[in-house]
Amino acid sequence: MKPKVAIFDFASCEGCELQIVNLEEAIIDVAKLVDIVEFREAMKxxxxxxxxxxxxxxxxxxxxxxxxxxxxxxxxxxxxxxACAHLGGVQRLGNRFSPDENKKEVYHMARPEDISDGNPYFKEPRHRALDEVVKVDYTIPGCPINRVEFAKVLVALLTGKKPPIPDYPVCVECKKKENTCLYTVGGVCMGPVARGGCDAICPTYGGECEACRGYVSHPHEKAQMDVLAKYGLTAEEIMNRKTMFTSRYTEKKGGE
Amino acid sequence: MKVHVEHLTRVEGHGDIVLNAGSGKLESVQWRVTEAPRLFESFVVGRPYHQLAQITSRICGICSIGHTLASLKATEAALGVEISTQSAMLRRLALHAENLQSHILHIGYLVAPDLFGAGSVFPLIETHPAAVHNIVKLHRISNEMSDLVCGRTTHPTNLVVGGVWKVPSEKSLIEIRQKLVDCVDTFNDVARVVLANAERLPAFSRETEYVALGSEIEYALYDGAIASTDTGRHPVDDYRSVVNEFVVPQSTAKYCRHARDSYMVGALARFNLNHDKLTPLAKQWARKFGLYPVNCNPFMNNVAQVVEFGHSLEDSIALINKMLNRGLKDEARQKITPKAGHGVGAIEVPRGILFHDYTYNDKGVCAKANCVIPTNQNHGNIQKDMEAFAPTLLDRPGREIELNLEMLVRAYDPCISCSTHCMKVRFKL
Amino acid sequence: MKIIKREDFKAFVNALIKDSGLDVEGVKAKGEKFAFGPLESADDLRLDYDVTLLPPKKYFLPQYEQLLKFDLSHPFSVDRPEYPRRKVVIGVHPYDIAAIRQMDSYFLDTDISANYLRRRKNTLIIGCDVMKVQEKAFFGSMGTGVMHSGYDLYLTDLGDRVAMEIGTEAGSDLLRYAKNIREASPVEVQKVKAMREAMAQKASRGLIVKPTGWHDLLEKNYESEVWKKQSDKCLGCGTCTLVCPTCFCYDIQDDLNLDLKTGERLRTWDGCLLRKFTEIGSGEVFRDDILDRYRHRFHRKGRYLPDRLGFVACVGCGRCASQCVPDIADPVNLINMLFEASPHLVQDSLSDPHTVRTDLQVIQTGDDAKMLHMPQAATIKRVEKLSAKETMFEITLDSGKTLGHTPGQFVEVSIMGMGEAPISVSSAPNGKSFEIVVRKVGDVTSKIHTMKAGDKVGIRGPFGRGFNVEGLKGRNILFIGGGIGIIPMRSFINYVLDHRKEYGEVTILYGCKEPCEMLFSKEVASWSKRDDIQHKRTVDKCPDGECWDGDLGVITTLIPKVKFDPKTTVAVVVGPPIMYKFVNRELLKLGVPEENIVVSLERRMKCGVGKCGHCQINGVYVCKEGPVFNYRDLKNLPEAFK
Known part of the structure; x- marks a missing residue:
């Protein structure tokens, strides 16, 4: 019997589900391995x-x-x-403000009674990761996920192996790709504390890593913050780096 | 009779269709957007200019390249940054790559099952293997072009304020051009399959205002002024007078209206406004499908997407040729000086016209943001179409009413995460 | 020395590129930096570079290298990767040539490195003089600015001309692609040599302690405060090891494809600064503190490899120094700081820090099947569940040969698609089959637990040093086994019992947490019945409802309950890390001489032959010099019983 797989989505851009479609020809292999019984984005x-x-x-x-x-x-x-399911996504940045502040900013043209908490569609949106609500067995990190990694996790689950999500910093894959370290050319980057497995895609194109895959299990956070300060970032700029995808770690309430 | 489609399938995001009818008379039909609001416009406030495109890209996974480009254009307008001709060409290519990917995804994976009477693309792997392989091939090569130009297919890493970071090598452009050339026959095969099944698309028509970018020099996607079939041209900076956002209680997405109660954006709007600038391959397929401007059948948006696929394919090849003729060169990264300013970026993404509007303070930190998403602009029109279309269906069985209403919403290729970020029809009989 | 005009040199490079049988690699610009990469035109070659981002190490030990391809329908007739293509690498600086020679010396002593040898033999090295010194480079201080061998050709850029020195016959043979070469005049020779020496002098950076003194400095300052001060700033990102031309550690991973049938086993770079580097299946991490990892890197370079191979594993390229973000990886700074803080007199303890073996003929002895981390096919004959977590498997090699192990040795058990796990052999060497007891902790061990008689596994080994069964004949032996420590010990116990008359008094102490964890219960029960051995067993606690006929208490409580002569008895101690501390202390207190305590240790043993670097305890490779050790040899290793 093929295992039955159901794919669901909550607040997100659905870009990660799209990565499953983006497996291209390999999605046909996936369909041979499992029965996809629900996948709202792609099936009725x-x-x-x-x-x-x-x-x-x-x-x-x-x-x-x-x-x-x-x-x-x-x-x-x-x-x-x-990242949305793993960390709360970029939308978690909105948790900095109260629900009313957010709604006022976005729906300023609305009648207040239409968007009040009495309307369940609008009731106090506070973005959280799945494991803050229920038990999560495995996490495929990333914004978006790495589709190759998705396939590997699927293979691992089907063969009784622990899903091979790396626990080393982005620097490892970045160095193996022989990228120029952003710090050596006047930039900064969260790569040293961010979890690898993305093949250092952002630094490879010259962009700084924003830790969309969260931190490694034992990040040297203090050393990282010292480095950012040493490279001239203000406290506010450091906070920006810490909160793009990873505000979960710094949120006072409801974070880890 | 009650029809309630909760979390409509094969669309991006969560939306419901609710229909109530008694003794052959429509009491109400409503399109609801139930997606959890993500409130981007609020939380980008306080973020530095270089993060805006990265954050707003996350509004939508399917049109993340479009969001990135609209965002970059808004930021560049606000900070007074000019980009090179080479960068502008690469960005146009990026937009084509996304258009190709998104259109084939919609036609091949989301609409085709309706045309073949299946629930999803998966059973078609067995029943229509050749068609599925062709669709997958077109999708893959579209994505390969995204990978090359944007760094990846979703949430691009190579598109930045001031231009693009890494310029593709001549060799890689020649390779991708060859693949695109090989895709022309594959595309013709897929288009023929759609044409053979096009009679399943309902013959419904309702007079509508169409809005898209318009340009004198090209089939406007990356640049242009706002164009309306009712009111003509408007400058991009006046977008607020066109979109007129408002909020309805049944939707976490905002709605829009202009000259009428609602208007439509997307491939059909672009076709209706700019058909004369299409490439020969696209024009040829428009004729074969009997698509002529101004067409007011929302179901023909699917066909307009097929036509646009042909356009983006041919125009990509032409763009690459142009770039190879000019010669590629690495460009030094532009030094950006943050300053206070306000800018609007407008761009045509697969689902229609998209606006990003930012105000920055003197440190280049975002003080105010507004994003008007194509699907927001379509919600009102979906509702109006539904009100006109549903009464024509009431003599049919519940399942068929459901299917037809679903097909209507799906024809808009709504991107609900974008618009709040919605869909499903549940029947209560 | 030969001289060739610049345009003729370009023509020479372009002719090499044109040869379809050759891959031509050279130094090119990469943004503001430089990197080795495939050359498409001689115009891209940049002999004026300072340093490349990665060393040319990647041509011999690639970032990702396929060790073997497998197909689960016939897992042991594996496809070997294709033979590497012939390659020319142009523009290797002398310090990198020195590093390649060190790498030769490191890898070319065992046939497990067959991939390395193949690549090495098929690659020609064209060296070149440093024209521009990178600001952090200190090869002048390391004596690696001038190399007299280790290259096939060697270039010096003289502007309108290029000087060439021929290093090997293969290098000389390459010159058939070149036109208009002439002999250098004595004046030209003198100028090139003077320039070379001057350049080496430029790259010295005020290193206070010469490389010959590093060993002593590091040894005497193992506990220096400098380690803590510097490692507090460390990001643990692994950059210093990944960019280093003399870091050779690697990891091995299996990748199974979506067909769940075919796949490959990959080797990829690893680094001792990464936390997971020392993690074993059970989740224990042996160098968890960043201080230990930071210190280990310098000690491996300045002490452990010199002890083993004679060379200081640093060539002064400055890559770690220029790429370390918090700037703590620079060996010049570290050595100088350590020296300044050192209260000890530092001596030159190495005579020549650059002694390397360069003979490429050393290896290629064994048969092909033993190459490339290639396991041999074996069949599970019998499965016996010993406890909730442990199961015993009797295995025979499909070749029909005996394993040929010594008690205490281990094998790498391999399951294609899952990986390998080091497992000790628990049977005495008698007969065709052998037994392993597997505790379910990781992917491989969990998979083995699902296997049954008739199933196939892969075996590499036996590896390591076992118990000295011959040398201990005639001696009194006290076995002290804790928990799963009994597994490797059982092979020795059974050997002794099989040859009972050849040994003196024999005492066996065995302790577990709870009765349900006791392994080999039938055998253990039979020990009580024998009158030619003393035996006691204990459990930490016996939960209600379980039967227990032995003692209660931790294992150390058994020691006073048996009679043995501390002066003449050899104690064999195997158990969890925490047990050694207490048992050894007790034994020493009773007067057992250090050299009479024998222990067996567990670490992350990945390759089994002292190459991958994971199982190191200070300078010692557990997979090679252990897992069985004499306590005397370990007691001064701070990492042994931490």
Whole structure:
């Protein structure tokens, strides 16, 4: 019997699900290995009977929380897909402000009663990672996920292997690719504390790593912050680097 | 009878369709956007200019290149940054890559199952292997072009304020050009399959205002002024007078209206406004499908996407030829000096016209942001189309009503994450 | 020395590029920096570079290298990667030539490095003089600014001309691609040599302690405060090891394709600054503190490799110094700081820090099947569950040969698509089959637990040094086994019991946490019945409802309960890391001489032959010099019983 896989999404850009489609010809191989029973972005069918739930997106409102708990109850294995599910996503930046402040900024033209907490679609969106709501078995990090890694995780799960998510900094793959270190050309980067596995895609194109895959399990955070300060960043600029994808680690309440 | 499609499938994001009818009369039909709001316009406030494109790219995984480019254009307008001709050409190529990827995804993976009477593309692997392989091939090569120009297909790493970072090598451009040339026959095969099944698209029509970028020199995608089939041209900076955003309680996405109660953006709008600037391959397919301006059948948006695929394919080849003729050169990274300013970036993304509007303080930190997404602009029109279309369906079985309403929403290729970020129809009989 | 005009030199390089049988690699600009890469035209070659981002090491030990391809339908008839193509690398600086020679010396002593040898033999090195010194380079201080061998050709850029020295016959043969070469005049020779010496002098950077003194300095200042001060700033990113021309450590990973059938085993660079470097299957990390990892890198370069191979594993290229973000990797700074803080007199303890073996004929002895980390096929004959976590497997090699192990040795058990795990052999060497006991902790061991009689596994080994069964004949032996320490010890116990008359008094002490964890219960029960051995067993605690006929208490409590002569008895101690501390202390207190305590240690043993670097305890390779050690040899190694 092929394992049944269901793919769900919450608040997200659905770019990670798109990476599954972006496996291109290999998606046909995937379809041979597992029965995809629900994948709203790509198929009409849905099912309540699945072994593996792959969930993209952050959990924002009470109605989302309820839906996730139902998914968890049905799934044997629950996988958090991408930075939104893993860390809360860039939208977690909105948690800096109160729900009312956010809504005022975005929906300033609305009648207040239409967007009040009485309307469940608008009730206090606070973005959180999946594991802040339910137990998560495995995480495929990244914004977006690395599709090659997605395939490897699937193979690992089907063969009884621990999913091979690296626990070394981005610097490792960056150095192996013989990139010029941004710090040596006047830039800064979160690579030394950020979890690798992305093949250092951003620094390879000259962009700084923003730690979209979260931090390694034992980040040398103090040393990293000292380095950013040494390279001339103000406290505010350092905070910007720390909060792009990883505000989960710095949020006072509800973070790790 | 009640129809409630909760979390409509094969669209990007979460949206519901709710229909109530009694004794053959429509009581109400409503398009709801239920996606959790992500509030980008609020939390980009306080972020430095170089992070804006990276953050707003995350509004949508399918049109992240478009968001990146609209964002960069807004920032560059605000900071007074000019980009080189080579950078502008590469950005046009990036936009084509996304258009190709998004259109083939929509036509091949999301709409084709309706045309073949299947629930998804997966059963088609067995029943229509050749068609699926052709679709996958077109999708893959579109993505290869994104990888080359943008660094990756989703959330591009190579497009930055002031230009592009890494210029592709001559060798890699020649390779991708060859692949695109090989794709022309594959595209013709896929288009023929769509044409053979096009009679499944309902013959529905409602007079509509269409809005898109318009330009005298090209089929406007990267640059142009705002153009409307009702009111003619408007400068991009006046976008607020065109979009007129408002909020409805059944939707976490904002709605828009201009000359009428609603308007439509997207491939059909672009075709209706700019058809004369299409490439010969695209024009040829428009004729074969019987698509002539101004066409007011929203289902023909699917066909307009097929036509545009042909355009982006041919124009990409032409662009690459132009770039190879000019010769490629590495450009030094532009030094950006932060300053206070306001800028609007408008761009045509697969689903229609997109606006990013930023205000920066003197340190180059974002003080105010507004993003108007194509699907937001379409929500009102989806509602109006539904109100006109649903009454024509009431004599049919529930399943068919559901399917037709779903196909209507899907024809817009809505990108609901973008617009809040929505879809599913649930029936209560 | 030959001289060739610049345009003729360019024509020479272009002719090499044109030869379809050759891959021509050379130094090119990469943004503001330089890197070795495929040359498309002689115009791209930059002999005026200062230093490349990565050393040419990548041509011999690539970042990612396929060791073997497999197909699970016939897992042991593996496809070897294609023979590497002939390559010419142009523009290798003398310090990098020195590093390549060190790498030769490191790898070319065992046939496991066959891939390395193949690449090395198929690559011609065209060296060149340094024309511009990178600001952090200090090869002048390391004596690696001038090399007299280790290259096939050697270039000196003289502007309108290029001087060439021929290093080997193969290098000389390459010159058939060149036109208009003439002999250098004595004046030209003198100028080139003077320029070369001057350039080496430029790259010295005020290193206070000569490389010959590093060993002593490091040894005497192992506990210096400098380590803490510097490592506090360390990001643990691994950059210093990854860019180093003399860091050779590697990891091995299996990649199974989406067909769940085919795949490959890959070797990839690893680095001792990375936390996971020393992690074993159970999750224990042996160098968890960044201070230990930071210190280990310098000690490996300045002490451990010199002890082993004679050379200081630093050539002064300055790559680590220029790429370390917090600027703590620079050997010049570290050595100078250490010296300044040192209260000890430092002596030159190395005579020549650059002694390397350059003979490429050393290896290629064994048969092809032993190459490339290639396991041999074996069959599981019998499976016996010993406890909730441990299962015993009896295995035979499909070749029909016996394993030929000594008690205490281990094998690498290999499952294609999953990886390899080091497992000690728990049976005495008697007969065709051997037994291993596997605790379920990681991917490989969990997979083995699902296997049954008739299933195939791969075996490499036996590896390491076992118990000195011959040397201990006639001696009194006290076995002290804790937890799964009994597994490797059992092979020796059974050997002794099989040859009971050849040994003196035999005492076996065995302790576990709980009765359910006791392994080999039948055998253990039989020990009590024998009158030619003393035996006691204990558990830390016995939960309600479980039966236990032995003592209660930790293992050390058994020691006073048995009679043995501390002066003449050899204690064999195997158990979890924490046990050694207490048991050894007790034994020493009773007067057991240090040299009479024998232990067996567990570390991350990946390659089994002292190459991958993971199992090192200070300078000692557990996979090679251990896992069985004499306590005397380990007691001064700070990392041994931490």
């Amino acid at each position: 069918e849905s099912s309540d009977d699945y072994d593996i739930a792959i969930v993209e997106g952050s959990i924002a409102r009470p109605i989302d929380e309820e839906r996730l708990k139902k998914i968890r109850a049905k799934a044997k294995i629950l996988i958090a897909l991408g």
